[in-house]
Amino acid sequence: MKKHQLNIIILLFICFKVIGQTKQPNFLIILGDDINAKDIGCYGSENKNTTPNIDKLANEGILFKNMFVSEAICAPTRAELFTGMTPNKNGCNINHATTKQGTLSIVQHLNKLGYRVGLTGKMHFRPTSVYPFEIIEGFTKNANYDGTPPENWDGVSEFINRDKNQPFCLIICSVHAHAPWNAGDSSLWDPNTIVLPKHLVDTKETREYFTEYLAEIKLFDEQVGNARNLLKKNNLEANTALIVLDENGAGMPSGKWTTYDIGVRSACIMKWPKPFNNKFVTNAIAQYCDILPTLIEAAGGEVSSNLDGKSLLPLLKENNTKHRKYAYFLYNNTKEGPEYKMRAVTDGTFKLIWNKSPDNLYAIRVINGFDFGYVDKMEDRHVRKMYLSWLAKAGYDKNASEIVQRYRKHPDFELYNLNDDPEEMHNLIDNQELNTIVNELKNALISHMKAQEDRFYTVN
Structure with missing residues (x-):
């Protein structure tokens, strides 16, 4: 093989290599x-x-x-x-x-x-x-x-x-x-x-x-x-x-x-x-x-x-x-039930949830819409049948009653340690030793809401 042919082959190889590396x-x-x-x-x-x-x-x-x-x-x-x-x-x-x-x-x-x-x-x-x-x-x-x-x-x-x-x-x-x-x-x-x-x-x-x-x-x-x-x-x-x-x-x-x-x-x-x-x-x-x-x-x-x-x-x-540094969350319900809005923030360890309508009943039409008079066209909806079985058990079982109440009614603020309590079953908001963390997360959340032009950033 002649030298100039070899050079062409080497050049082509380099081109193909570059193309292979930069291909989208x-x-x-x-x-x-x-x-x-x-x-x-x-x-x-x-x-x-x-x-x-x-x-x-x-x-x-x-x-x-x-x-x-x-x-x-x-x-x-x-x-x-x-x-x-x-x-x-x-x-x-x-x-x-x-x-x-x-x-x-x-x-x-x-x-x-x-x-x-x-x-x-x-x-x-x-x-x-x-x-x-x-x-x-x-x-x-x-x-x-x-x-x-x-x-x-x-x-x-x-x-x-x-x-x-x-x-x-x-x-x-x-x-x-x-x-x-x-x-x-x-x-x-x-x-x-x-x-x-x-x-x-x-x-x-x-x-x-x-x-x-x-x-x-x-x-x-x-x-x-x-x-x-x-x-x-x-x-x-x-x-x-x-x-x-x-x-x-x-x-x-x-x-x-x-x-x-x-x-x-x-x-x-x-x-x-x-x-x-x-x-x-x-x-x-x-x-x-x-x-x-x-x-x-x-x-x-x-x-x-x-x-x-x-x-x-x-x-x-x-x-x-x-x-x-943080992840931010929100929830806005539809107009089918009582107004309910949530805002939240986590630093990966702690999660702060701010319930913006704590006096209202939390209700999802496909689950417990009957609480505000919603009549579901799907009579056999699975999640509602699941929830109705909860209500039946809550009548005689303390743990079931607590889970149902946790679902339907939320306090102004909730704080969870995601490392110790990944399923967020234990609200730490009243733990005075965590006030610094609460304030840090609350300030971060309010700043984020302002930047997002979220009009619900004011304190209840």
Whole structure:
């Protein structure tokens, strides 16, 4: 071989090497629906054999121990994830609300960087002008689907293989484990021996529905496994960042629709292509609004200053343990019942909850809407039947009565040590030794609310 030919080959090799290192990664996000992070194996679930695929991914990737949603309801969670903005900033701060017109979402941000951006499954966001996803058929959009919905992966396969020269971002939005809990094989667990969270009243109905809920989590886990296999089959895994999220907590009392950890703490597992680090667990505090800026920066874009989120890339590149000092939460109920608003903040150890309407009864229409006269069109709603069994037991059982009262009535402030009391069952607000921590968290929360133009920052 002549010298000039050898030089050309070496030059081409260097070019291909550089191109391989700078090629934009694909993004695949798999989003669950109403799943408690603590019911996933790698997050310490005591009910085994539910999430083998997610657990395997966690062993190979990055597990976030302190990833949070700002508001534990479906529409606000999705709006935060897709806009990189918190609920008050993007406008979707109650369920079923519309994101502010003119807001840019993941679609516009990544389209600008050359990506095609698609979504299959549950939507629960609007308007289309903000969220102009390419909608891919194959997964049900109906979160209230009765039974196990069919799945067809053909559309997903076509989307990710359409053009190997164009990067893609695909979001698979599962309806598992949204109620009703009647999908999957619940025979894998014995209702009499499963471990229930402490904030649930132990009744026959609770155990039956919780077992069905575990079966739906397993269906979500199978979707994660199928997605990984599809990437491997099409030789896309090496350049695809895979992100698995469980959305907000389960649609059971004291989970979804609250600022308790069971509602706002989200599972988040990421596996990134080289040169990013994998195989580590991080305790860094992060929120859903941080994910979009991360994707933008990883794609080679510049993160807009109007986003509330902060890119996680420094953490991913350097295994940083710090990202945010605090995470902030809110809850606004709909107009269907007595006004109820919650605001909260955590530093990762302590959580302060500020109930803005403590004199009002806390009520969720699908659970205890009958407390304010709501007549549900769905007579056999699972969560309400669960709650009615609680009321029956509360008539003769002290522990059940205390859990029901905890659910229906909240004090002005609640303080929890998340290390000692992860299920937030023991309110420490009257502990005088913790006054300094209370004041620090209260000041941080008020400052945040002012910055978010949240008019409820004044003291009751």
